[in-house]
Amino acid sequence: xxxxxxxxxxxxxxxxxxxxxxxxxxxxxxxxxxxxxxxxxxxxxxxxxxxxxxxxxxxxxxxxxxxxxxxxxxxxxxxxxxxxxxxxxxxxxxxxxxxxxxxxxxxxxxxxxxxxxxxxxxxxxxxxxxxxxxxxxxxxxxxxxxxxxxxxxxxxxxxxxxxxxxxxxxxxxxxxxxxxxxxxxxxxxxxxxxxxxxxxxxxxxxxxxxxxxxxxxxxxxxxxxxxxxxxxxxxxxxxxxxxxx
Amino acid sequence: xxxxxxxxxxxxxxxxxxxxxxxxxxxxxxxxxxxxxxxxxxxxxxxxxxxxxxxxxxxxxxxxxxxxxxxxxxxxxxxxxxxxxxxxxxxxxxxxxxxxxxxxxxxxxxxxxxxxxxxxxxxxxxxxxxxxxxxxxxxxxxxxxxxxxxxxxxxxxxxxxxxxxxxxxxxxxxxxxxxxxxxxxxxxxxxxxxxxxxxxxxxxxxxxxxxxxxxxx
Ligand SMILES: Nc1ncnc2c1ncn2[C@@H]1O[C@H](COP(=O)(O)OP(=O)(O)O)[C@@H](O)[C@H]1O
Ligand SMILES: [Mg+2]
Numbered sequence: 001x002x003x004x005x006x007x008x009x010x011x012x013x014x015x016x017x018x019x020x021x022x023x024x025x026x027x028x029x030x031x032x033x034x035x036x037x038x039x040x041x042x043x044x045x046x047x048x049x050x051x052x053x054x055x056x057x058x059x060x061x062x063x064x065x066x067x068x069x070x071x072x073x074x075x076x077x078x079x080x081x082x083x084x085x086x087x088x089x090x091x092x093x094x095x096x097x098x099x100x101x102x103x104x105x106x107x108x109x110x111x112x113x114x115x116x117x118x119x120x121x122x123x124x125x126x127x128x129x130x131x132x133x134x135x136x137x138x139x140x141x142x143x144x145x146x147x148x149x150x151x152x153x154x155x156x157x158x159x160x161x162x163x164x165x166x167x168x169x170x171x172x173x174x175x176x177x178x179x180x181x182x183x184x185x186x187x188x189x190x191x192x193x194x195x196x197x198x199x200x201x202x203x204x205x206x207x208x209x210x211x212x213x214x215x216x217x218x219x220x221x222x223x224x225x226x227x228x229x230x231x232x233x234x235x236x237x238x239x240x241x242x243x244x245x
Numbered sequence: 246x247x248x249x250x251x252x253x254x255x256x257x258x259x260x261x262x263x264x265x266x267x268x269x270x271x272x273x274x275x276x277x278x279x280x281x282x283x284x285x286x287x288x289x290x291x292x293x294x295x296x297x298x299x300x301x302x303x304x305x306x307x308x309x310x311x312x313x314x315x316x317x318x319x320x321x322x323x324x325x326x327x328x329x330x331x332x333x334x335x336x337x338x339x340x341x342x343x344x345x346x347x348x349x350x351x352x353x354x355x356x357x358x359x360x361x362x363x364x365x366x367x368x369x370x371x372x373x374x375x376x377x378x379x380x381x382x383x384x385x386x387x388x389x390x391x392x393x394x395x396x397x398x399x400x401x402x403x404x405x406x407x408x409x410x411x412x413x414x415x416x417x418x419x420x421x422x423x424x425x426x427x428x429x430x431x432x433x434x435x436x437x438x439x440x441x442x443x444x445x446x447x448x449x450x451x452x453x454x455x456x457x458x459x460x461x462x
Contacts, residue, residue, distance in 0.1 A: 055364055082370030092365035096383050106369035109379060151365075158369055 003030035005067055006162050006193045007052060007084075012061035014047055021047045023217040025061070029162070032191040036204040036225070039214035040240060045197045048214070049164045052195070053084040066161065082110060085160035089167040091147040093139040093154070099126065100135040103154045110158070118157075125153040129183050145176030149183050156187075163187065165196040181207075199244055205229065213237045252431045253438070256422060263418030264439055270332065270414055271401045274339035278400065279393075281340060282347025289352045300348065307345035313406050315342055320410045335407030343400045350396060354389035355381060387458050394451030398444050405440075415439050 007029040014022040021044045029035050037045045050056035052063060054077045062069055070080050094102050103122040107113040113121075126132055129149040139147055148168055155163060165184065169177040181203050188194055188207050198204065204211055204225050211228045213221045213236075221228060221237045232238045288300040307315065316338040323329050323337075358381050366376030386393075408417035419436035423429035 053368060055367060078367075078370050078372055081368055084368075086364075086368035088361060088365065088368075090359075090361055092359070092361035094362065094365070094380055094384075096387065105379065106366075106371055109375050110370045155369070 003032070005029070006031050006033075006065070007195070008062075008064040008067075009048075009052065010062040010064070012048070012051060012063070013059050014044075014051055014056065015059055021217050022051065022058075025217075025219055027212065027219065029193060029195055031193055033209040034188045034194045034196060034207050035210045035212060036208040037195065037197045037212050037214060038199060038204070038240070038244075040243075043214045044217040045214055046166050049086070049166050049195060049197060052162075053081050053086055053164060055081075055086070078110070082106075082158050083161045085155035085158060085163040087148070087151050087155055087163065087165045087168050089171050091139075091144075091151045091171075093147055093151055095139055098136050098138055099131065099142070099150050102139065102150060103157050106154070107157050122153070122157055125156050126150070128186075129153045130179070143176055144172040145179045148172065148180045152180075152183055152187070162193045162195070165194065165198065167197050167199075169198065169200060201229065201245065213240060215240070249431055249434060252428070253435050256432070256435060259418050259422060260415065260435060260439060263413060263415040263436075264443075266332070266412060266414040266417075267401070267404055267439075267443070270336055270339070270404045270407060270412065271397075273333075273336040274404065275343060275397050275400050277337065277340035278343035278347050281344030282351055285344065285348035286351035286355060289348065290355055304345045304348060307342055312339075312342050312403055313409060316406055316410060331407070331410050331412045335404070335410060335412050339400060339404055339407065342403070343396060346396050346399075347393065350389050350392045351385065354385040354392075357388060358384050390451065390455055390458065394447065394454075397451075398447055401443055401447070402440060 005028055007027070009025055009027045012022050012025040012027075013020070025044075025048060027035070027048070037048070039045050047056060051058045054072065057072060062071075064070065065080065065083060094105065097105065100119065100122050103125060104113075104115075104118040107118040107121065108115065123132070123135060126135060129152055131146060131149055131153070134142065134146065134150075139150065142150065152163075152168075168184070169180050172180065177200065181200060184194070184196070184203070185207050196203075196208070208225045211223060211225050212219055213228065213232075213234075215236050221232060221234045223233075228237070229241065232241060285300040285303060288296040291297065316335065319338040319341065320331075320334045323334055362380050362384070363373075363376055366380045367373070371379070404414060405416035408414060408420060411417070413421070415436050419432040423432040426432070
C-alpha cells in the first residue's frame, strides 16, 4: 500500500557560517505517518524542522510538500508556513493575549476568517485539547503542560497538513509530560502527519511509524521503532540508545 | 514664606497661561517624538545596513550636542526657509531631541522580546509586519512604559529651554515677571512648584498604567 507523500527532503544542506549543520539529508514523510527524530543535542534536528517550514533557509537541496517542490523564489513562504504547523519546546505563546486570542490570532489575521467562526473553531480546538475552561485566562496562569496544549491548538487552528514538534515536552516537569503526549497521540490517531523531535521512547514506540536517528548533521539510521530500538544496525545508534535509556 | 504665597496667588493668571503653553508644547513635542522614535527604532532593527546607519547618525548627533544648541540651530535654520512660529519651532526641536532617546528605548524593548515570539508568528503564516504589529510591538510598548514615562518627564522639564527662543511657557513667564520686579528668586520658585506639580501627576499616571498592565500579565 503506497501512501501519499506529504513531505520530502532531498539532499538538504545547511551551514551556519563555517558550521555545516545538515549534510545531504534525505527524508520522506507519508500522509498520516508519525516520524520521530532522535539524536544528540547539536546533531541538527531542530535545524531540519526549521528548514522544512522555512524558519531557516536551506543552502542546498530540495523540499517537497505534497509532491510539489517549494522554494523561496517560487512560492510565498507565508502560505507554505500556514500548511506546516510548528510546536516549540518553549511554547512561545503570546503572553499579552488570552488563551482563546492566541488560538484565533492567525485565522483572523492570515486567513481573514470571520471572527464568529474563528471563535467557534478556536473554542472547539481548546475543548479538544482539554482546555475548555481556560478560554479567557492569560498564558502566565497556566502550567507548562497546559501551555503546550494551547500551543498545539493554536497551530491546529490554521488547519495545517503537517505538524512539526520540536522537543515539545523537554521543558515540562515530568508529571506534565503525559498530558501533552496524550494530546499528540490523539492527533496522530486522527491521521495527522507529524514529525516529532523527542526523546520520549515510549511515545516513539507507541505512536511512531518511523524513527530516524541523526548524528552530526546526517541521518545515520532509519527504521520502524521496534527494529531501530531493538536491533539497531549502526554502532553509533547503539551507543546513542544506550546513553539515553 | 508668606511673601512666596502672596506672589504665587497674585501671579497665577500669568502662570496658568504659561502652564498651558508648557503642556501644549510638551504634548505636541512628545507625540511627534514618539512617532520619530518608533520610526528610527524600526530603522535600527531593520536588516538593511544603510537604514541602520542613518538611525545611528541621527542618534549620535542628538546625543552628542546640547539641547539648547539644537533648539537654536533648528530655530534659526528653519526660519531661514519658512516662517514658523516659536511654538512650533520649539515643539519640533524638542521632538527631534526626545525622538533620539525614545528610539533607543523602543529599540531596546523590541529587542528584549524573546525571538521565539517572532518565530511563533511566522510559523503560523503571519508576515513579518503582521507579527511586528500584533505580537512584538504591543509587548515591547508595555515593557517600555517606565522608561518612556521617564523620558516624557525629562521632555516636560526640557521644554523650559524653548523660552530662549521667546516662548512664554512656565519658565518664560517667570523670567519676564522676575525681570519686571527683580524678584527672580520668588518667581523661579513659583515656576518650580508648577513643574513639580506636573511631574507628580504624570508619575502617578505612569504608575497606574504600569499596575494595570502588570495585572494582565
Ligand atoms: N541560528 C544559528 N546560528 C548558528 N549556529 C546555529 C544556529 N542554530 C543552530 N546552530 C548550531 O547548529 C547545530 C545544530 O543545532 P540544532 O539543529 O539546534 O541541533 P539539535 O536540535 O539537534 O540539538 C548546533 O551546533 C547549533 O549550535
Ligand atoms: Mg533542538
